Amino acid sequence: MPEQRLTFVKYSKTEIYVRPDGHNEGVIYNLYKCNCGNLYEARQRCVESKAQSSTWSCGCLKLENVKRINDQRKNVHGKYNKSKPSPTKGRKAIMVNGKRKYLKLEDYLIYLRT
Numbered sequence: 538m539p540e541q542r543l544t545f546v547k548y549s550k551t552e553i554y555v556r557p558d559g560h561n562e563g564v565i566y567n568l569y570k571c572n573c574g575n576l577y578e579a580r581q582r583c584v585e586s587k588a589q590s591s592t593w594s595c596g597c598l599k600l601e602n603v604k605r606i607n608d609q610r611k612n613v614h615g616k617y618n619k620s621k622p623s624p625t626k627g628r629k630a631i632m633v634n635g636k637r638k639y640l641k642l643e644d645y646l647i648y649l650r651t
């Protein structure tokens with residue numbers, strides 16, 4: 538479960554929400570202060586319910602998660618590039634009996650001469 542970053546500051550407003558079955562429901566909005574310093578207006582019930590889908594921050598928590606996932610991807614990609622250099626890097630492609638072969642430059646020059 539994520540940490541709750543929002544701290545109650547003050548009551549903001551109540552909006553009347555009409556449910557599909559016709560019932561009116563008062564939705565309470567409060568002003569919260571996020572750990573990152575942002576003021577954020579959120580539904581009281583979303584902040585106080587301790588569920589994965591609750592509101593846990595002004596949005597900075599989501600941004601950090603996205604950044605962390607991107608960083609992890611970058612690391613994996615970087616390792617992949619290091620451990621697997623392209624086998625054709627700096628080589629010349631020639632066709633031998635209909636098959637593509639890659640020669641080192643020095644071998645390629647010998648091949649050209651023969």
Ligand SMILES: [Zn+2]
Nearest residue numbers: 571573595597
């Ligand atoms: Zn925040």
